[in-house]
Amino acid sequence: MQLIPSWAPNVHPMIVHFPIVLVILAVAADLVHLVRPRMKGLGAAATSLYLLGALSAVAAYLSGRQAAGAVFTPGMAHGLVGDHGSWAFATTVCLILVAVLRLGGRLTRLGDTRAARLLFVALGLAIAVLVQQTAERGARLVYEHGVGVIPGPLPSDLGGLDPPAADEAPR
Numbered sequence: 041m042q043l044i045p046s047w048a049p050n051v052h053p054m055i056v057h058f059p060i061v062l063v064i065l066a067v068a069a070d071l072v073h074l075v076r077p078r079m080k081g082l083g084a085a086a087t088s089l090y091l092l093g094a095l096s097a098v099a100a101y102l103s104g105r106q107a108a109g110a111v112f113t114p115g116m117a118h119g120l121v122g123d124h125g126s127w128a129f130a131t132t133v134c135l136i137l138v139a140v141l142r143l144g145g146r147l148t149r150l151g152d153t154r155a156a157r158l159l160f161v162a163l164g165l166a167i168a169v170l171v172q173q174t175a176e177r178g179a180r181l182v183y184e185h186g187v188g189v190i191p192g193p194l195p196s197d198l199g200g201l202d203p204p205a206a207d208e209a210p211r
């Protein structure tokens with residue numbers, strides 16, 4: 041059985057959405073916890089989301105390194121691959137640090153104060169910016185430079201041909 045579908049260049053595009061979504065959910069849980077401190081389970085949920093986010097970021101990082109060595113990269117995109125990789129490294133390291141801090145805060149109960157909750161929201165927002173910067177560069181690799189994409193016809197507004205109508209013979 042094939043784990044990667046035949047149309048996918050590699051496993052990286054299938055993993056990258058996990059850290060993005062998990063970090064957004066973790067920050068959202070922390071924000072709700074800040075304004076509703078009595079709501080049960082939010083702190084624990086955010087800690088679990090950060091831990092899962094860190095694990096998926098490691099998987100995204102490793103699969104990205106593998107992808108960068110395997111896909112065709114046009115000359116103009118090499119710098120962007122390097123930038124994307126550097127942002128990904130910073131994101132992954134910071135996410136691991138925040139996840140460990142959160143776990144420590146829960147185990148020692150030091151994370152139960154309002155000051156700690158404010159700090160967690162600030163750190164979460166900083167991590168979200170890192171994730172956004174990393175993901176934007178990844179998306180530009182695909183949609184601006186076509187890295188990992190099977191070449192197809194240009195859209196008509198970019199000078200390509202319109203696709204044939206259903207009752208028209210292929211051109």
Ligand code: HEM
Pocket residue numbers: 049050052053056059060097098100101102103104105106107108111121122124125128129131132174175176177178179180181182187188
């Ligand atoms: C936290 C780690 C990472 C995240 C969140 C991430 C995110 C992304 C995103 C969102 C895309 C666009 C996917 C799409 O729209 O289909 C992408 C593509 C890509 N990324 Fe990453 N990335 C990470 C790590 C890395 C690393 C370390 C490298 C190696 C330098 C890398 C190399 C690539 C390549 C070559 C692509 C083009 C598509 C492909 O062949 O898979 N990524 N990445």
